[in-house]
Each structure stands twice: as C-alpha cells, then as structure tokens.
Amino acid sequence: MIIYAPYGTDGDTIRKVLTGAGFKAVVADDLAQFQSVLAREAGLLVVSQEGLTEKSLELVSQMLAQQDDWAELPIIVLLDAAVHLNNAAGRLLELMPRSKLIIKQRPVHPAEMTTSVDTALRARIRQFALARYIADQEELRHELNHRVKNILASVNALFSLTRRNSADLADFSQEFAGRLNALSNVHSVLFNVDYGSVGLTELVEAILRPFNTEEVRVVATGSDQRLLSDPAQKIALSLYELATNAAKYGALSSSEGAVAVNWSVERGQGDSFVLEWSERGGPIVNPPSRTGYGTRFIRSAAHSLDGEANLEFTPAGLQVRVRVPARSVLDR
Missing domain, CATH: 3.40.50.2300 (Response regulator)
Incomplete structure (x- = not known):
C-alpha cells in the first residue's frame, strides 16, 4: 500500500x-x-x-x-x-x-x-x-489441446506402422487393438500422476502384467526412477512391442522361456539411462529377413530421445540394449 x-x-x-x-x-x-x-x-x-x-x-x-x-x-x-x-x-x-x-x-x-x-x-x-484462475484455465485448455494432439499422433503412428506390417485385416485388427490397449495402459498410469513424472517400476508392471498371467515369466529389476511423461510413453510402448514379439516368436512363446528386464543409470560425463531386455529358454532365434514394426519403433523412440537402440537376434534369444542420455528421460 x-x-x-x-x-x-x-x-x-x-x-x-x-x-x-x-x-x-x-x-x-x-x-x-x-x-x-x-x-x-x-x-x-x-x-x-x-x-x-x-x-x-x-x-x-x-x-x-x-x-x-x-x-x-x-x-x-x-x-x-x-x-x-x-x-x-x-x-x-x-x-x-x-x-x-x-x-x-x-x-x-x-x-x-x-x-x-x-x-x-x-x-x-x-x-x-x-x-x-482465468490464467490457470487458459493454461489447462492449451495443455488439454496439446495432450489430445499427442494422443492422436500416437494413434496415427500406430495405425500406419501396423497396417504396413499386417498380412491381412484380421492380423491388422488383432495387432492394432493390442497396441491401442498398451497405449491406454500407459495413459492410465500417466493420468494417475496428472501427466507429470511417473515411476518406471509402476509403468513397467502395467505394460508387462498381461504377459505374466499364469506365472512370473517376465522379471523386471532396477531402482525406481521417475520418468518424464513423453519419454515414459516411448519406453512403455517399446516394452510392449518387445513383449508382444516374445509372446509370438520368442521366449514367451515357449513354456520354458523367460525374459529379464533391467535398467540402470551409468554415471560419467553426461549420465546415461540404460534399459536392457534379455530373452532365454525360447525357440532358437534367427535374424528376421526384414525389419519389422517393433524394431523400427524401438530404434525411432531411442533416436527421438537422443540415444540409440541395439537389437541382437542371438540363437539363445533376443537381446536389446537401449542407451539414452539420462537428461532426456529422467525427472531430476
């Protein structure tokens, strides 16, 4: 005054x-x-x-x-x-x-x-x-518009890539429905934290839970990290693609097979977030004759986070290592 x-x-x-x-x-x-x-x-x-x-x-x-x-x-x-x-x-x-x-x-x-x-x-x-209050409402309106556009862009990308790799309409319907369900699971987890940072352990469990219906065949380990919402979507959908592929052709298609998922933060000049997927006990794996949707998506997701994804189809099972800068994915 x-x-x-x-x-x-x-x-x-x-x-x-x-x-x-x-x-x-x-x-x-x-x-x-x-x-x-x-x-x-x-x-x-x-x-x-x-x-x-x-x-x-x-x-x-x-x-x-x-x-x-x-x-x-x-x-x-x-x-x-x-x-x-x-x-x-x-x-x-x-x-x-x-x-x-x-x-x-x-x-x-x-x-x-x-x-x-x-x-x-x-x-x-x-x-x-x-x-x-008016400013907050305006910000919420813009945020809602941004989120809806992101969701529609994700659905459009899933549609295009699934169609490109589907043999027929039945195959497309099954694959696309599964991917939409995975995307829904991701958004459910993100919604519960108001689209802020999300715990990696919770996110991994939400995506992989359907693949552990009878017994625990996918074991995830790693300290709980907080992920930013956009990287969380990319990581979750990448895990879904790996789990789906394992259920169809890899370790999860065999009663003896199992999958290990682990993640860590490697310290150094610019910390790195590392996510590894390792299959064992499944049928002998041969390298695919063409690059499928899942492989392209995982590599594209890692690249969008300024990192890289290495997929190795060994006879014992698929081995995947994703390495990205920690600053690109972790909420610190």
Whole structure:
C-alpha cells in the first residue's frame, strides 16, 4: 500500500494507524519518491488532497493505463470537508479511469480508515485470485489441446506402422487393438500422476502384467526412477512391442522361456539411462529377413530421445540394449 500525503503529518499519521491495524504501508514524502514507489506493484493507494497535483495525477493515470485489463486499483482520496464530494469524485474519475475510487472527508476516524482499507484490499486480492484462475484455465485448455494432439499422433503412428506390417485385416485388427490397449495402459498410469513424472517400476508392471498371467515369466529389476511423461510413453510402448514379439516368436512363446528386464543409470560425463531386455529358454532365434514394426519403433523412440537402440537376434534369444542420455528421460 502506498500513502502520498506530502504536507504536514498526514502521511505518518495514516501509516501509524494502518500499520497498527496490521497493514503494510509505504509513505512517499515527495513527488520523486511517489513516482519511484508507484513503479512497483501497488495493492492500494491513499492520496491526500494536497497530493492531488497535476503531475501526481498524470503519474497515477499512466500507471492505471498500463495495468492489466482485469485490474482495478483501489484509491482512497482524503478531501477537506469544504470540497463538494460529487464534483470532486466526478473529476477524479475522469482523471483516473479504471480505478476503484473511495472518497473520504477529513477528519477520518481511524476505525473508518482501517475498515475502508481492509475492504478495498480484500477486493484487490479477489481480483488477483480471479486473474490467476482465468490464467490457470487458459493454461489447462492449451495443455488439454496439446495432450489430445499427442494422443492422436500416437494413434496415427500406430495405425500406419501396423497396417504396413499386417498380412491381412484380421492380423491388422488383432495387432492394432493390442497396441491401442498398451497405449491406454500407459495413459492410465500417466493420468494417475496428472501427466507429470511417473515411476518406471509402476509403468513397467502395467505394460508387462498381461504377459505374466499364469506365472512370473517376465522379471523386471532396477531402482525406481521417475520418468518424464513423453519419454515414459516411448519406453512403455517399446516394452510392449518387445513383449508382444516374445509372446509370438520368442521366449514367451515357449513354456520354458523367460525374459529379464533391467535398467540402470551409468554415471560419467553426461549420465546415461540404460534399459536392457534379455530373452532365454525360447525357440532358437534367427535374424528376421526384414525389419519389422517393433524394431523400427524401438530404434525411432531411442533416436527421438537422443540415444540409440541395439537389437541382437542371438540363437539363445533376443537381446536389446537401449542407451539414452539420462537428461532426456529422467525427472531430476
């Protein structure tokens, strides 16, 4: 709160009354100081009749013109009893538009002054609260638009890549439905943390749970890391592709097969996040004659995170190692 009463003891008297009631107030003793404190964020302005000079009114008018559209600065004006209030109020409104004028005639009782200040400040606080609410709603609207676009882009990518690698409509339907279900599982986990960072352990369990229906055949190990939401989607869908491939052709297609998933952070010049997938006990694996959807997706996902993915089709089973900068995936 700013007090500008340049003559006599009005400024100090008002300040003592208001600070005694628990308010914070700054007194401007002259026009130069008034201009200086006015440049800061003012919650309320108290001006005496003596402070209503042409220059001070110009300064206030300039400040009011620069305030946000939603703002309405409360201004308490102290006038002598001889002044005609209606004429004074009308003139001041012309000079200080977009303000909440409160006209008081001197002498003003301390209780009346503190009550007026309290009411005006409460109204000012509600202005800022409403402005923050509107800004938050606008931000949420843009965030929702961004998320929907990301989801649609993911679905479109899944559709295109699945169609390209499907032998017929039945094959496409089964593969596409499975990938959509995996994407749904990812978003369920992300939704529970409001699309912020997500625990890697929880995410891995959500994706791999369907592949451990009868017995635990996929074992995941590693310290729980917090992943950023976008990298979490890429990692989760990569794991789904690996698990699906293992169930169709690899270790999970055999009753004796099993999969080990582990992750770690390698320290060094620029820490690296490393995710490894290792299959064993399944049928003998031969390198594929063509690059399938899963392989392309995993490599593309790693590349988008400034890393790389190495897939090795050994006779014992598929071995995958994904290495990306930790800064690209971890929420630290």
